Structure formats: C-alpha cells, structure tokens
Amino acid sequence: MRRHLSIALRGPAAEPLERLRRIWDPRMADVVPAHVTLVYPEEILDETLLLKRAESHVTGRPPFRLRLGGVFAMGGGVLVRVLDVDGAWADLRRELLSPPMAPVEFPPHATVAHPRTSTRALQCRAALAGREVEGEFRVTEIQFTETGSLSFSVVRRFRLGSGATTG
Template sequence: MARRHVTVHLDGDAARAVDALRADWDPAMLRICPAHVSVVYPEETVDEALLLERLEEAARETAPFAVRLGGVEADEDGAGGVFAMVEDGVPALETLRDRLLLPPQGFAGHPFHATIAHPRTSPSPATCWSRVRGGRLDATSTVHEVLWTVTDDVGREVLARFPLTGPATAPRVAMAAGVLVDGGRVLLGLRRADRASFPGVWDLPGGRVEPGESPRGAARRELREELGVDAELGAPWRRLVDDDLGAELSLWLVPRFDGGLRNAAPHEHERLAWFGADELPALELAHPSYVRLLTDAL
C-alpha cells in the first residue's frame, strides 16, 4: 500500500550509520528508501493541498538546520521496530511539524526517529534489538530540504522538494501561549500598567520563544513560570501572524493541567481572571483577533 509522508532524508555520517545497521537487520528497508526522519505521517494528513501549501510557506521561512542521531530504542522489545532516536536540538523539526499540523490536520505526536529495523520488513527486529540495545549512533545530519514522498513495497518516490531558503534570523518574533479553558470560561491575565509593551490589557499566559526553544517548549515553560502549572500540550491549535507587529503567536488549547494555578508572575500580571465568551467583547485585549479566537476555543 502506498503511503505519503513529509520527510527529511539523512546525509553524511548519520545516513551511513543507519544504513550500516539496516544492511544487517533490514536489507529490504535499505533497498526501499533512504535513511530518513518522518515529520508528518499519512494518518495525520486530512487536507493534502493545505499541508503542501503550509510546507511551501514554512520552507521559505526556515533556514537549514542540523539534527543528531542519539540512542537506539525499540517498541515491544524489538517486535514493534528498532529506531535511532533524533535529538532535535534547535528544535526545528518540532517547530516545523507543529506549523504543518494545525487543524484540520491530525496529530499523532510520534517521537522523531530513523528506523533501523521495521516490523513489516525486518526478518528479526527482536534479534536486532538484543544486539544493539544500549547503543548510540552519535551522528549529525544537516537538513537542507523537506520532501513530500510516496512509499510502497517497491520503493520511494519524491513527489515534491521544498528547499529550506529562510534567513538565519527569523523574520518575526516568535511567541507562544496557552489557552486554558474550564467550564465554558477562558483564563486571561491583566498585564501590569507599567509593562513596556501592551500595558493594562488582558492577555493570554505566554511569552517569547527563547533561543533553542520550540514554540511548544516555550508555551510549557511560560505556563509554569506565569501560572505555576505543568501542561502536557497535544495538537497545535492556532498560529496568529501579525506582520505589522513583526510577530507570530503559536497557541495551544489546555483543557487539563497539573499544579495549583496561581499568579506566579505578579511583575507581569496584576491579576488573573476567568471569562465567558459573552464577556470577551467588552474587554481591552492584547490583540483584536482574541475575541474570535477565544470564542472558538470556548
């Protein structure tokens, strides 16, 4: 059965390290397709045209980046496959995936990996795991393009290539925030009147994406710092781009969280409050789109 993925192919030492193991443990997979990391899986793709439109836009704004192969792991003691896990240091793969898999696409949240022994093609993935358990590949690959591919039992065809041509410095300030909802209400914080930007308005808990963070990682950190809660973020929810402000804001719905919610950053927010959809239009909000977005969330 043909399956379409968004992938990046590995190069250099990383590709050689994976292929050397495949030659021993999964020669069929070695023959079918190059060493690669899947970014979007077939079951996650709901609207293919929209996915490719997003991929084209993201590739224009993303600079080439490096990924590193790390430890070897397995599912079901090898019976479910053996994989070299990817250390997404920037983390650019996570940022790209969350941008591509905004609704209406699906989101499975598979860890990034390169397959060494696939359960459908390897003659003995469990034996492979018994031999390579505890190993590390410690090899780096530079990603210069993202691919739209189709794979079947015969081989892999590249349907479209998306070179990464973005600048080294991002064109916009990246921000991330969480939309906490409870009982038909959404949580907002009143920014202090002495804040340098957007003083005295109601805003979502969140903030700037720091160097070395993904928007997802920044949202989790900001929720801990500002609210004292630990949120496991699932599928990305919205991405708001405002070129007049030179900013982009990634949003996650947060229906559940751990920890005692409190105003943990009183230097940023005077207070926190919950609001229903009918109360939002009367508030002075940090961005005019918030009324529509938060009404959708509720």
C-alpha cells in the first residue's frame, strides 16, 4: 500500500482530464480518482509527524487554486502539468516536508497514463504531445490516501480554512 497526501480534482473542470485517463489508463482511472500529489510516500519518513503538520498547516490555510496545463512525459508516464496559481501548493510542501522529511523534486501534475498501470504510455505520449488540458480547481481539502494495485481509500481529510479534520 502507498500512502500520500493528495488533492482530488473534481467537478466539471476535471472532465477533460478524466476522459483522457479513461482512454489511456482505464485501469488506474477505475481505481484512483484524478488527483495532484502533495506529499509522496517516498517523502514520508515519519507519518505521525506528517499528519500533525498537515493538521496544523492545512486546516489553518485558506482555500487556493490549481490550474491544469500542458501534457508532458516524465518517468515513463504521461502527465498534465498543474499550475500552482496562488503558490499555496509549494508553500504547503515546504511546511510539510521540512526535516526530517525528505522532499523529492517532481513538478505538480496529474497523471494521464502511469507506467505501472498502462501499457499505452508511448501511444498516449505521441497522441497528446503539445496538447493543453484546461481546468481550474478551488482546493478546499487535502486527503491522506492509501492506494493499492486495486484499491483506493481516503484515510483522513484536512479541510482548508476550517480548523477541522475527519477520518
């Protein structure tokens, strides 16, 4: 199981992205909703500390915006760039991943075709090269999720600006 802090991309703005995911990586699209990872499993050296930080730094922060952008390939996958409109995604990462956590450098993105679940990444890359995906999201919640090869669950939710968590 892989545990992440992530941002679910929902609503009408997510539809173009979800359509692409269903075409190029239906296995992943059936299990895991479209999302932007805030903290990767490899970065979490102390889960208890991370969750305490999330409770403190996420719930006290106002909602913010993310916007979809251009398609690009990286690490064997096909991704859609996510623009950090208000700078809050980067700020949260800095706050959550201060030592002893171990941040990795990977741009904010949403995955269209993942190398673990899609056999069509090369065709996807060729078909979508140079394409822009449009959609803007108001982020009101960060989720702590657990993902397996055929499962996805939200373990805990942190609502921005609310001072509250659930899960």
